[in-house]
Amino acid sequence: MLPVPPYVAALQPYVPGKPIEEVEREYGVSNVAKLASNENALGPSPRAVAAAREACAKVHLYPDGSAFALRGALARKLGVTPEELAVGNGSNELLELVVRTFVAEGEETLTAEGSFVVYRLASQAHGRRCVEAPMRERRYDLRALAERLSRRTRVVFLANPDNPNGTYFSEAELRAFLEAVPRDVLVVLDEAYVEFVDAKDFPDALALRRRFPQLAVSRTFSKIYGLAGLRLGYLVASPEVVAFLDRVRAPFNTSLPAQAAGVAALEDEEHLARSRALVASERPFLSAGLRALGATVWPSQTNFVLADFPGRPGGALFEALLREGVVVRPMGGYGMPTGQRITLGLRAENEKLLGALKKLLRA
Ligand SMILES: Cc1ncc(COP(=O)(O)O)c(C=O)c1O
Structure with missing residues (x-):
């Protein structure tokens, strides 16, 4: 054995x-x-499929390890700099990478019980404890989460809207929570489904990053962009956070067809x-x-x-x-x-x- x-x-x-x-x-x-x-x-977007197919002719070459074109396209679309962007083999990889990069032995992650199970799995896979605060009526209770912040908390995972519950928390709730989070705790806001949201009081997370630099936002090409099979996600975070993730990630973590499809998908309004x-x-x-x-x-x-x-x-x-x-x-x-x-x-x-x-x- x-x-x-x-x-x-x-x-x-x-x-x-x-x-x-x-x-x-x-x-x-x-x-x-x-x-x-x-x-x-x-x-998927037909334009993304065409771009991936074209990229397949060049798959004897390694992809661009820095995903220069994709990060540039994302930066223009989101109004951030390429230095604030990390891309991954699905956002799943980035969630796990955050744990590997920032949570040392004896430190913890924090999330809500009954939210996306990967936060707990990624923590446990690296021997890190994941503390779970209760939800209220299948919604994140950010006050309950704030009460569970401790000196050991290094990363907080919040899914908004949540999977599997489909529910969301508002900008006011998120702001109050972020006020309570120390600056040396990374808050990863997982917005895998953000493009489907129509609630008027949903947080503008990218704007909130200006006031709360410890906030990082993860998103994916697997849902609205229809590219789940290619595996592509991204994280918007401070250049410092992105630089540390870059040290830990595998050198070619997103494939050539995925990067090409991602750029094309962003253009297919x-x-x-x-x-x-x-x-x-x-x-x-x-x-x-x-x-x-x-x-x-x-x-x-x-x-x-x-x-x-x-x-x-x-x-x-x-x-x-x-x-x-x-x-x-x-x-x-x-x-x-x-x-x-x-x-x-x-x-x-x-x-x-x-x-x-x-x-x-x-x-
Ligand atoms: C809330 C949430 N985050 C992240 C993911 C991971 O998506 P992917 O790794 O395909 O980007 C999913 C997938 O179902 C999800 O529901």
């Missing part, structure tokens, strides 16, 4: 959404609607607008449809909804839906034995889900 550190032996692996091919193979169904991983139902419009129409449609079937649905600012089906064990409902050719995400692992997280699909996919649920819930 190869010895591993006890914190590695204790790790539970991340459970991803079930891939379409696996469902087809195991359940003998076709035309599967995958509503399990908060991907973009419209697919039409794809962005269509993706936003789809979510704006499907979020109320699916939420209302689920409520009509007796589910509790949390208000969402994302491209998914969290629904609870009282009396319907999550694992069994998930399995039954697979047999109907619909993949959702059961929330047992998030302490919701009858909960499901459902990504907004195309109208036909959402109707397929509602039809299947109608049949199953009646049975």
Whole structure:
């Protein structure tokens, strides 16, 4: 038996959404609607695909390790400098890199219980304790978080809007929290779903960075940009933070096709607008449809909804839906034995889900 550190032996692996091919193979169904991983139902930007394809002709060369063109394009779009940008193999890599870079032995990370599980996993994978403050009605309770700040807290992870809950906190709440955070604690605001937000009091995190330099903002190309399979994310942070991350990261952490696709995706405003419009129409449609079937649905600012089906064990409902050719995400692992997280699909996919649920819930 190869010895591993006890914190590695204790790790539970991340459970991803079930891939379409696996469902087809195991359940003998076709035309599967995958509503399990908060991907973009419209697919990627055609311009991004063309750019990635073109870049493939040059994949005998290493990518630009500094991602010069992509960081430049992001900097122009966001109104920051390239020195304030780190890019990663998905924002997931950057979240983990933050722990590796800034949290020493005996120090801690802080987040909310029931939020995105990667914050805890990334901490545990490096033998660091992740302190979790309770949520309130499936929303971040930033006061409860502030109460748990300690001398050992090095990094705070906040998902806004949150996954899997879909809920958000306001600019006023975030400001009050940041006032309470010492300047030597890094606050990573994970905005993976920010492009889907329509709440008027949602924080302008990039503007808040001017007043709170310890604030870093992570975002991804996996959601609205539809490039989850290429793995690309970015972090906006102080040049000092970015420089330290640069020392620790792998030399070529984002691929040539991913960098090229990222630049093209940023220019494709039409794809962005269509993706936003789809979510704006499907979020109320699916939420209302689920409520009509007796589910509790949390208000969402994302491209998914969290629904609870009282009396319907999550694992069994998930399995039954697979047999109907619909993949959702059961929330047992998030302490919701009858909960499901459902990504907004195309109208036909959402109707397929509602039809299947109608049949199953009646049975
Ligand atoms: C809140 C949140 N952060 C980060 C990620 C990671 O995204 P990626 O690594 O694909 O950029 C996800 C993916 O589901 C997410 O929901």
